[in-house]
Every structure is written in structure tokens, then in C-alpha cells.
Amino acid sequence: MDAAVADSPSRLTPPAKAIALYRLVIAAVLTFFTQYPQLQILPSHSPWLSALRSAAILALIWSFGLLLSSQIYPRAWPQWTRILVVSVDTLFVLYLFYCSGAISGPLAILPLLLLIANVYQVRGHVALIQVWVTIVAVIVINFLRQGQLGSGGVLIYSLALFAVAYLADNLVRYRERSAQEDALRAQEILDLNTLNREIIRQFDAGLLVLDRQNRVLFSNPLAQELAQLPADTNPYVLDQVQPDLGEFLRHADTIPERELSIRTTKMASGKRLLWLRSIALANTPFRLLTLRDASSLREKQREAQMAALGRLAANIAHEIRNPLSAIRHAAQLLAERSLDASGERLLQIIDRESQRLNRIVESVLEMSRPRAAHPAPIALTAWLPQILSQLRADPSLLDLQVELHGDDGLPLVSCDPEQLQQIFTNLLLNAAQHGKPPGQPLRVEILLTPMQNQRAVEIRVRDYGQGIPEENLERIFEPFFTTESLGTGLGLPLVRELLRANRADIEARNHRHGAEFVFSLPEWQLGTLL
Incomplete structure (x- = not known):
């Protein structure tokens, strides 16, 4: 022994x-x-x-x-x-x-x-x-x-x-x-299972583990949120909870990957667009089903494309700037000479289009090199009337009637004042271009509403025009997208970039009598940092 x-x-x-x-x-x-x-x-x-x-x-x-x-x-x-x-x-x-x-x-x-x-x-x-x-x-x-x-x-x-x-x-x-x-091997397996479960929970896609009867053996929180599935540890049949996914799985052997619209009560439209992929695990009776938000994927793809396009446009804008300055200078020299009516008309066209091209160049350069936000406390109910009074000096906004609705007790918001002024300027100019109803005065409402649960103030800029066509709602914030022949297509994309710099985002919607742009600004807190 x-x-x-x-x-x-x-x-x-x-x-x-x-x-x-x-x-x-x-x-x-x-x-x-x-x-x-x-x-x-x-x-x-x-x-x-x-x-x-x-x-x-x-x-x-x-x-x-x-x-x-x-x-x-x-x-x-x-x-x-x-x-x-x-x-x-x-x-x-x-x-x-x-x-x-x-x-x-x-x-x-x-x-x-x-x-x-x-x-x-x-x-x-x-x-x-x-x-x-x-x-x-x-x-x-x-x-x-x-x-x-x-x-x-x-x-x-x-x-x-x-x-x-x-x-x-x-x-x-x-x-x-x-x-x-x-015991060590059992503990290692247990630890590995725990690690795998945590990785699956933190995965950036929804994951479902299914057996041959389409019973859900495991689902991560994102899959439960995307497909509106129960957070149940006991196996349940997917077809009974989400029939649309069950229908996809019946044809998954021939079409393992596709885009599918499923019914859900969490979306205002009652449907959610998902990108589904079925993965059969070899030598096992199980399969993986991955779920991704198709709208989010499109948005990320669009943002990547727009970022590349923005860099290209910025480079082109730099190259345009110098010859554009030369053209405008030459037009100014010609204007000093005696010209007939035809020549003056041509000079006016050159000057107008040069100014338009210069605005495009300035907007592109501003989007490609956005200034860092310097937030300050802003009392919207007192600040907005002053800004609206200044904006009425713009010839494009002379006929604009702005109605401001908001309580005096609104909390201070955190935002860069100069950038916020530019945001409202671009939104009102967009309303002046697209929000005028036929035969009626141009009217815009600005509604300020406190959001107690999120410690923010919601802002709605609402016009009473023809609204935004459904096919354009997703593209309206794309650079250079415009339905006006004289528009630059950079006003709304610049608004979104400025809001993102101030920890906010914007959404375009249609209401019963026109279009509205909705965004929220966080409440000001002492020591707020971006």
C-alpha cells in the first residue's frame, strides 16, 4: 500500500x-x-x-x-x-x-x-x-x-x-x-455547455436549436424577440407558436436560405421581415435556424454603401471646388462688361447653377467631415421661437406658417445649438419644398412631448402636404436621393448625421394629412459627455 x-x-x-x-x-x-x-x-x-x-x-x-x-x-x-x-x-x-x-x-x-x-x-x-x-x-x-x-x-x-x-x-x-x-470531464463539458450557451445568447443573430419534429430545444433571447417566441426552457413545437417559420422549415432542404415575412404583434404593421437560414447538423438529429432582421441588414448594407459613396463624393467635391471657383470668377468678370439681354440671361444661369453646385459641394464636404458636437443645455420652448424668427428671413420660408406646441415645463435637452439650428433649417426647407398642399398655405407643426421612461423629449416636425410615397420612405435619407429637379438630395442625410452626432436618430413617417419627421433628444444632465 x-x-x-x-x-x-x-x-x-x-x-x-x-x-x-x-x-x-x-x-x-x-x-x-x-x-x-x-x-x-x-x-x-x-x-x-x-x-x-x-x-x-x-x-x-x-x-x-x-x-x-x-x-x-x-x-x-x-x-x-x-x-x-x-x-x-x-x-x-x-x-x-x-x-x-x-x-x-x-x-x-x-x-x-x-x-x-x-x-x-x-x-x-x-x-x-x-x-x-x-x-x-x-x-x-x-x-x-x-x-x-x-x-x-x-x-x-x-x-x-x-x-x-x-x-x-x-x-x-x-x-x-x-x-x-x-468528474473533471463532466465539469469541463458543463463549463463548455455554459460557455456555448453564453456565446449563443450574445450572438448577433437569433438562433434556434430544433429536432426532427421541429421542437425548439433552445433559443437565444434575440430569436425570442425577433420571432416573438416564448422564453421557455421546455421543448415546444415551433409550428404551433410561429406557423410561418414551420412552413419555411418544411421546404428548408431545398431552399435553406431565404427572406420571409412573419406575423408579429410587436411591429406596427403586424409583420416583420426576417432573413432565415437552416443549417442541418451532420450525423445528428438536430438543425440550427438562424434569424436576422432583414430591414436591419439592408440598413447596414445601405450605410456601408453610403459611407463608400460619401468618401468618393468628398474626393470629387474637392476636385470640383477649384474649377467651380474659376467659373464663378469668370462670370463675375463678364458681368462687368456691357452685354445684351441674351448674354445677361446666360450669365444669370451660370451664376444660379454655380451657386447650386457650390451648395452641393459644401454639403458633401460637411457630411464627409462632420464637426464634433458640443452639447449644451437647451430650453426648446424658449429657444425655438428665436430660431424660427431668424429662419423667416430666408426667402424660401417667407410663406411658412409654423405652429409650436409644447409645455413650458419641458426638461432641458442636450444638443449642439448650432447643429440643432441646422437640423431645423433643413427640415423646414424640406417642408417648404415638399409639404405645401395645393391651393392652401404652407403650414408646419412642431410638437414637443416629454418621454418620461427614456429621459428624453420627442420632437415631431409635421407638414400637411402630399406625404411621402411608401417606396421612398426607406430611401429618403440616402445622399443625393431627391424628387425635385432643383434639390441636392443632401438636406435630410445631413440632418440624420447631425442627430447621430448628438446621440439621436430620426424617422420619416406619414400621418393622415401629410408627412412628419420624428426624433428625440436626451435630457440634459450635469456632466453630459458625448
Whole structure:
């Protein structure tokens, strides 16, 4: 045996109940044979028979008590308790061994069984001491009973005791190592499963794990939000919860990837457009279903395209600027000369179009190199009337009627004042171009509403024109997209970029009598940083 093996609470220890039951069976068998000596398992006329009978009965009572204790306290016993039990067992076995005639008696196997049982209960130095105590005690008992100290039988029996103890100890140690390795592997699998689940939860796409019956075994929060699925840990049939996805899966073997509109109550339209992909896992009965918001994917793709287009346009604008300045300068020199009516008309066209081209160049350069926002606290109900008064000096806004609706108790908002002025200027110019109803005055409403839950103020700029065609709602913020021959198509994209610089965004909608642009500005807080 290895004396260096330390006892550890985490090692494999058979339940106390199993050891107690093993002990009880042996004690019951011994009691039975001592009560019926006529079976001739034990010598019927032995002077030690009465002592054997008493010891067997005591051992039976002891074993029954330990079995009862293991029922009351089912957990593994502490070290000191196991040492006490092993010591008492050793005394019982050695006494029975002595009374039955030692090595030559019918109970010579008891010390071997004792060592096997004790190896399961104590380890390390305690077990080593117990083995040597048993071997020495066997030699002494054999000498006392038979007067033989070093006979071959005693030596072989002692070696057998040591061999049994050694083999039993190695078997237990092997089982312990196997159990520890299994526990480590189980923990590694558990940790890996936890890691995989967390990765899936944080994945930027919705994920569903399905079996062959289209039962959802696992879904991450994004999939539950996109497809309006229950956050249920118990498997459920996808077809019953979201029939549109079930219909897609029935044809997934032939069309594993496609765009699909599903019904959902979380969208105002009652539908959500998803990009679905089905992935069959080889050699398993499972498949993965990935869900992505198709509108968001389109928006990201459009933003990437617009960013590349913006960089290209900025480079072109730089190249246009110098020849444009030369053209305008030449037109100014020609205007100083005496020209006929036709020549003056041509100069007016050159000047007008040069100015228009210059506005496009300036807008492109401003979008490509936006100035960093410097937020300040703004009281919209007091600030907006002043800005609207200044904007009426613009010839394009002379006929504009602006109605401002907002409570005086609105919180201060955080925004760059110069950028916010440009935002309202572009929105009102857009309303002047597109929001005038036929035969009626040009009217715009600005509605200010506090958003208590988000600590922000919602702003709606609403006109009463023809509205925005549905096919143009998604494209209206694209650079250079315009339906006016004289428009630049950069006013609304610039509005969006300026709002994003101030931690906000904008959305274009149609209302019953026209179009509206909706955005919200965060409340001002001391120490606000962008």
C-alpha cells in the first residue's frame, strides 16, 4: 500500500449504508452457524463455541446499529467516525479469529474480508497502520493458539493479507482516479455547455436549436424577440407558436436560405421581415435556424454603401471646388462688361447653377467631415421661437406658417445649438419644398412631448402636404436621393448625421394629412459627455 496517499473528503467512498449492509450479512451468517453447531461449520464441542456465539451476537447488534445510523445519516461519515468503526470491526474480527482457531480455524477468511472492507473506509497512513496491526495481531494470535510463530503457513497467510490489502487499495485508488477524471470531464463539458450557451445568447443573430419534429430545444433571447417566441426552457413545437417559420422549415432542404415575412404583434404593421437560414447538423438529429432582421441588414448594407459613396463624393467635391471657383470668377468678370439681354440671361444661369453646385459641394464636404458636437443645455420652448424668427428671413420660408406646441415645463435637452439650428433649417426647407398642399398655405407643426421612461423629449416636425410615397420612405435619407429637379438630395442625410452626432436618430413617417419627421433628444444632465 502507498502510505503517502492522503485522505481527502472528495475521494470515492462507498456509502456507509453499503458497508453496514455488508457487515450485517457477515455477522448474521456467523450468528446463524454459531446457533446451529450441528451443521458442523464450526466444531460442535469447541470450548470457544459459547464465546463465538456471544461475539457473533454482539457483532450482529453492532452491524444493525451501524446500518440504522447510515439510514439516519446517509452522507459519508467523517474521518474520525470511520476510524472508530474500523477499530471496533478489527477487534470483533480478531476475537472471532482467535476463538475459531486462528489460521487453521474455519473463520480464517475473516481478516481478509476485514482488510477489503477497511480499504474502502480509511486510506493513507491510517490504512497502512491498520494493515500492519492486523498482520502482527494474526501472527500473535496464531502463536497463542497453536504455539507456532514463524511457520510457513503463518508466513503465507501474512503475505496473503498484505497482498489482498495491496490489491484492494490499488483497486480503490484506480476507481478514485477514474471517478475524479470522470468528474473533471463532466465539469469541463458543463463549463463548455455554459460557455456555448453564453456565446449563443450574445450572438448577433437569433438562433434556434430544433429536432426532427421541429421542437425548439433552445433559443437565444434575440430569436425570442425577433420571432416573438416564448422564453421557455421546455421543448415546444415551433409550428404551433410561429406557423410561418414551420412552413419555411418544411421546404428548408431545398431552399435553406431565404427572406420571409412573419406575423408579429410587436411591429406596427403586424409583420416583420426576417432573413432565415437552416443549417442541418451532420450525423445528428438536430438543425440550427438562424434569424436576422432583414430591414436591419439592408440598413447596414445601405450605410456601408453610403459611407463608400460619401468618401468618393468628398474626393470629387474637392476636385470640383477649384474649377467651380474659376467659373464663378469668370462670370463675375463678364458681368462687368456691357452685354445684351441674351448674354445677361446666360450669365444669370451660370451664376444660379454655380451657386447650386457650390451648395452641393459644401454639403458633401460637411457630411464627409462632420464637426464634433458640443452639447449644451437647451430650453426648446424658449429657444425655438428665436430660431424660427431668424429662419423667416430666408426667402424660401417667407410663406411658412409654423405652429409650436409644447409645455413650458419641458426638461432641458442636450444638443449642439448650432447643429440643432441646422437640423431645423433643413427640415423646414424640406417642408417648404415638399409639404405645401395645393391651393392652401404652407403650414408646419412642431410638437414637443416629454418621454418620461427614456429621459428624453420627442420632437415631431409635421407638414400637411402630399406625404411621402411608401417606396421612398426607406430611401429618403440616402445622399443625393431627391424628387425635385432643383434639390441636392443632401438636406435630410445631413440632418440624420447631425442627430447621430448628438446621440439621436430620426424617422420619416406619414400621418393622415401629410408627412412628419420624428426624433428625440436626451435630457440634459450635469456632466453630459458625448
